Amino acid sequence: MISTRFVLKRLLLLVPVLVGVASLVFAILHLSPGDPALTIAGERASEEFVQQVRESLGLNDPIWVQYGRFLVDAAQFEFGESFIIQRNTPVSEVLTNKLPVTLELAIYGQLIGISLGIPLGILSAVKQDSFTDHTTRIGALAGISVPIFWSGPLLILLFAQVLGWLPTSGRISVLYNVEAIRVTGLVTVDTLLAGEWEMFISAARHMILPATVIGIYSMALISRMMRSSMLEVIRQDYMRTARAKGQGAKITVLKHGFRNAMIPVITVIGIQFGGLLGGAVLTETVFAIGGIGTLLVEAIKVGDYPIVQGTVLTFAFLFTLVNLGVDITYSILDPRIEQ
Amino acid sequence: MSTAPEHPPDERPPLTERATVRLHLVGTALVVGVGVAVVALVGSALFGDVTAAVDTTFALGSLVFGFGLLGWSGAVALGRGIEAMQDHLDTRTGWTEPDARRAMTRILGFGLGVMVGTMLVGSVVFGSIF
Amino acid sequence: MSTDTKTTTQTTVDANQRSLIDRFTASPFVSRLLSNRLALAGIAIIVAMVLIAIYARLFVDLEVITQSQLGTNPNRAAPSLEFPFGTDGQARDLVPRVAYGAWYAMLFGTVTVAASTTLGVSLGIIAAYYSDVTDNVIMRTMDVLLAFPSLLLALALVAIFPDDLGLWRAVAALTLVYTPRFARVVRGAALTVLENEYIDATVALGAADPRVLARHVLPNCLAPITVQSTLNFGLAIIDLAALSFLGFGAEAGTPSWGLMLSNGVSQGLLTGVWWWSFFPGFFLALTVLGFNLLGDGMRDALDPRMREAVD
Numbered sequence: 001m002i003s004t005r006f007v008l009k010r011l012l013l014l015v016p017v018l019v020g021v022a023s024l025v026f027a028i029l030h031l032s033p034g035d036p037a038l039t040i041a042g043e044r045a046s047e048e049f050v051q052q053v054r055e056s057l058g059l060n061d062p063i064w065v066q067y068g069r070f071l072v073d074a075a076q077f078e079f080g081e082s083f084i085i086q087r088n089t090p091v092s093e094v095l096t097n098k099l100p101v102t103l104e105l106a107i108y109g110q111l112i113g114i115s116l117g118i119p120l121g122i123l124s125a126v127k128q129d130s131f132t133d134h135t136t137r138i139g140a141l142a143g144i145s146v147p148i149f150w151s152g153p154l155l156i157l158l159f160a161q162v163l164g165w166l167p168t169s170g171r172i173s174v175l176y177n178v179e180a181i182r183v184t185g186l187v188t189v190d191t192l193l194a195g196e197w198e199m200f201i202s203a204a205r206h207m208i209l210p211a212t213v214i215g216i217y218s219m220a221l222i223s224r225m226m227r228s229s230m231l232e233v234i235r236q237d238y239m240r241t242a243r244a245k246g247q248g249a250k251i252t253v254l255k256h257g258f259r260n261a262m263i264p265v266i267t268v269i270g271i272q273f274g275g276l277l278g279g280a281v282l283t284e285t286v287f288a289i290g291g292i293g294t295l296l297v298e299a300i301k302v303g304d305y306p307i308v309q310g311t312v313l314t315f316a317f318l319f320t321l322v323n324l325g326v327d328i329t330y331s332i333l334d335p336r337i338e339q
Numbered sequence: 340m341s342t343a344p345e346h347p348p349d350e351r352p353p354l355t356e357r358a359t360v361r362l363h364l365v366g367t368a369l370v371v372g373v374g375v376a377v378v379a380l381v382g383s384a385l386f387g388d389v390t391a392a393v394d395t396t397f398a399l400g401s402l403v404f405g406f407g408l409l410g411w412s413g414a415v416a417l418g419r420g421i422e423a424m425q426d427h428l429d430t431r432t433g434w435t436e437p438d439a440r441r442a443m444t445r446i447l448g449f450g451l452g453v454m455v456g457t458m459l460v461g462s463v464v465f466g467s468i469f
Numbered sequence: 470m471s472t473d474t475k476t477t478t479q480t481t482v483d484a485n486q487r488s489l490i491d492r493f494t495a496s497p498f499v500s501r502l503l504s505n506r507l508a509l510a511g512i513a514i515i516v517a518m519v520l521i522a523i524y525a526r527l528f529v530d531l532e533v534i535t536q537s538q539l540g541t542n543p544n545r546a547a548p549s550l551e552f553p554f555g556t557d558g559q560a561r562d563l564v565p566r567v568a569y570g571a572w573y574a575m576l577f578g579t580v581t582v583a584a585s586t587t588l589g590v591s592l593g594i595i596a597a598y599y600s601d602v603t604d605n606v607i608m609r610t611m612d613v614l615l616a617f618p619s620l621l622l623a624l625a626l627v628a629i630f631p632d633d634l635g636l637w638r639a640v641a642a643l644t645l646v647y648t649p650r651f652a653r654v655v656r657g658a659a660l661t662v663l664e665n666e667y668i669d670a671t672v673a674l675g676a677a678d679p680r681v682l683a684r685h686v687l688p689n690c691l692a693p694i695t696v697q698s699t700l701n702f703g704l705a706i707i708d709l710a711a712l713s714f715l716g717f718g719a720e721a722g723t724p725s726w727g728l729m730l731s732n733g734v735s736q737g738l739l740t741g742v743w744w745w746s747f748f749p750g751f752f753l754a755l756t757v758l759g760f761n762l763l764g765d766g767m768r769d770a771l772d773p774r775m776r777e778a779v780d
Contacts, residue, residue: 016412023405024625030398032629063397064458138507141765145758147707149714149727150750153734157743168739271417271616278618282711286734297715300628308628315621323416410613417616442609445602 006331010324014317021316022074025309026067039303040083079310084302085295091310095292099314100185101171102280102291108188108211109276109283113218114269120219121226121265122258128231136227140220148279152213152286159209166205169288173202210287214279218272225268226261233257263333270326274319364441365448372452373459376400380460393461400453407447414439498692501770508766514759518752522575525568534565535722545742555744557729558736566724567748573725574706574756577640581705582698584644589651590694594682596652597659608656611649619646619704620711627717636719639712646708647701654697658690696767703760710753726753 029036037054038045045053054060058069073079079091086094120140124133160168171187172178178187181194188207191200234257281293292311299307376396383392414436502508537559544560546552554563596607614622626642634641663686712718713727721728726749733746 010416013412013416016408017416020405020407020409020412023401024409025405027398027402027405028625028629030394031402033631062458062461063394064454064461067397067401067454141761142758145703145761146754147711147750147757149711149730149734150746150754153730153738153743153746153750156738157747161741161743267417274616274618274621278620281620281624281715285715297624300624301716312625320416327416406610406613410609413613413616414609438605439609439612442605443613445606446610 007324007328010327014320017316017320018074018313019071021313022071022309023067025312026070029305029308030063034303036083036303036305039305074309074313077310077313079306082304082307084304085298085307091306094295094307095310095314097185098290098292098295101289102277102284102293103318104186104188104207105210105214105280105283105289105291106273106276108207109214109279110218110269110273112211112215113222116215117219117222118226118265121223122230122261124223124227125230125234133227136223140223143216143220148213148217148282149286151216152209152283155209155213156287166208167202169206171203171206171289172199173206176202178203210283210289213286214276214283217279218269218276221268221272221275222265225265229261229264230257233261259333263330266326266329266333270323273322274315277315277319361444364444365451368445368448369452369455372400372449372454373456374452375449376453376456377460380457393457397454397457397461400450400457402450404447404450404454407443407445407450411440411443411447414443498767498770502766505766505770507762508770511759511762511764511766514755515763518571518756518759519575521568522572525565526572529565529569531569531724534561534569534724537561545737545745548744554748555742557745558732558742563729563744563748566729567726567752569724570726570729570749571752571756573636573719573723574709574753577636577709578702578705581640581643581647581709582702584640585647585701586651586694586698588644589648589653590655590687590690592648593652593655594659594686594690597656597663598682598686604656607652611652614646614649615653619708622646623708623712624715624717627712636709636713636723636725639709639718642712643705643708647705650701651694651697654693655690658693659686662686662689692771696764696771699760699767700764703757703764706753706757706760726750 037050037057037059040057041050041053058066061069077092081087082089082091082094120136124136127133156168159166167173172191176196176199178190178199181190181196181199183190183193187203188200191197191203277293280291281297283289284291284293285297292314295307296311296315298304299311379396380389380392383389383396538556539560542552542556542560542562544556545558546556546560548555552562552564554567556562557566592607592611596604623639623642623646626645627638630638630641632638709718710725710727710730713725714731716731719725719728729749730746730753733742733749737743737745
């Protein structure tokens with residue numbers, strides 16, 4: 001149904017995306033104050049040593065040579081070693097450890113957003129201008145008015161401290177050693193793969209609050225989009241005809257409307273994945289989950305440039321891949337559109 | 340490399356013609372970029388530290404170039420999605436994918452021009468040619 | 470807006486003589502807005518916050534609430550009659566600190582929104598008026614900026630500015646992040662105005678570009694600009710707090726809501742000192758809700774043709 005050519009063309013787009021992002025990162029690092037050689041050597045290092053570090057980093061070469069080298073390294077996802085955060089550890093290793101953490105958070109958050117946002121949007125559209133519709137819309141507005149760094153603490157307070165139902169922070173109880181059974185790095189998957197049921201329960205319970213906090217944001221946008229898209233489909237002629245033929249209104253809506261209404265919603269899910277990564281930065285901080293979001297913030301603060309470069313390029317890579325997936329789903333739902 | 344057709348397949352202009360149009364867009368912007376870089380660097384040579392100016396100008400050029408390249412691929416990859424989203428969220432701005440790609444081609448051409456111009460001037464200043 | 474603008478053209482002389490207040494209350498935009506209960510609630514919240522902010526600025530001694538009060542006040546005291554919001558990890562009374570936070574939110578929020586409005590309006594009007602290549606390059610650049618997740622873009626920009634700027638660094642980064650929204654709104658609105666034939670007539674009579682823009686285009690774009698500024702104010706308050714929360718804003722000790730939340734969450738929440746983060750967060754969320762309610766109401770009160778431009 002989808003031609004390999006289409007997928008290949010889309011994959012090829014990764015090249016300009018990554019070159020573009022790499023150029024931006026290169027520019028920002030060169031424009032920002034602070035000398036990486038000084039950061040590595042330390043404030044009190046001798047001038048001679050700083051010079052040595054500068055030479056070894058290639059900072060004495062003309063800037064276009066540095067740029068070319070940077071692009072070549074970035075193409076191989078080779079960013080050297082972390083300066084400060086995990087001294088002398090290759091960036092790729094740091095990222096492999098931290099990436100699954102954020103990925104897991106984003107996946108569950110998006111699942112919650114989709115599974116709540118779509119039904120709410122449909123409900124809002126089918127019962128347009130009813131009490132339900134208004135409640136849903138005001139709820140969504142309230143949902144985006146409350147910042148993650150307050151809703152997170154509130155949920156911790158209520159569910160973890162007052163009610164005692166869920167753990168306060170982290171990814172899994174400290175009693176368990178997840179590293180021993182690490183396969184994918186996603187704790188909920190690894191624990192299942194290892195057949196450790198109790199560990200899985202612990203990991204899932206830790207995931208509920210952060211995923212909800214991050215999911216509320218997606219939900220607000222998805223439900224709004226679903227409502228508008230559904231309303232448009234319902235108003236179309238063929239829907240009226242179908243209803244006139246005597247089928248129940250609900251069945252008509254589900255049968256004919258849903259598939260068509262989903263098309264624009266799916267693209268929005270892809271586009272706002274970037275926002276989700278932004279939300280992950282805050283959520284990880286609130287729940288003390290060390291993923292690449294907190295890693296990026298830390299790296300910017302202390303000036304660990306290799307980590308900054310690696311993280312940003314990983315973000316861009318993920319975003320492009322997600323949108324490739326969206327594109328493919330899109331062509332399955334609506335084959336006419338394939339190019 | 341561009342994949343999205345601006346016209347329905349049967350009335351697409353021939354490949355060579357499309358290539359010429361694109362080259363023209365990039366080329367003009369590139370020349371402007373080189374000019375701007377040369378003027379800026381010669382100006383800074385009269386007033387201060389050229390080495391620092393070369394670094395900054397090149398970095399700015401790569402900023403613009405990266406931005407344009409990212410925007411171009413974004414337009415190609417997400418164009419349809421953005422058009423759909425604007426339709427449904429009440430924010431019709433007349434955004435179209437071909438327009439966006441054309442604008443981004445100009446921007447990335449200009450950025451590239453600044454980078455090339457800096458390289459030219461810089462090579463002269465540093466007395467070596469890379 | 471179409472009916473509005475036509476009336477304005479026919480009665481340009483009258484309109485200039487009528488007082489501003491008359492024109493304000495007579496406008497259908499304002500009357501529609503004032504009949505919206507949620508928007509009125511938003512206005513009430515905002516007015517209350519502004520009053521708190523002014524009170525704090527005038528009567529609270531910043532010096533006192535920034536310094537540690539260990540030894541003077543009980544440390545981490547739960548809310549009581551003496552300390553209605555409790556005290557924090559340095560025994561500081563949270564009431565004046567939260568109140569002063571309102572001043573910071575309003576002050577830095579206003580600066581951010583004002584700066585991005587000015588930049589965005591200039592770019593938007595230039596784009597609309599000169600159309601073609603200029604328009605395309607400006608607006609498509611704005612689109613790319615808009616496509617970045619705002620917090621990630623702000624983080625990247627914050628890295629460029631020197632860190633001794635404190636909260637001003639966050640203000641500068643966010644100004645650039647928000648500019649595209651204003652450019653877009655203004656361009657949309659300005660194009661609607663420019664489509665009206667009377668502008669063509671003015672241009673034909675030889676009026677210089679800047680005069681046409683200032684006299685005819687800008688005044689008619691004021692409503693959508695105001696709506697966008699209001700919606701953006703809420704966002705600015707959240708994002709400024711978020712940057713402080715992540716450690717890119719206010720210096721340690723500053724009574725900004727974001728920083729209080731950050732300290733409250735990292736040092737107090739897990740040991741049961743919930744009030745330390747609860748009250749700053751509550752006032753922050755309430756203020757943002759106020760601006761969102763008002764902004765949403767204003768958006769609904771706008772003429773449909775202008776509404777399309779505001780997001």
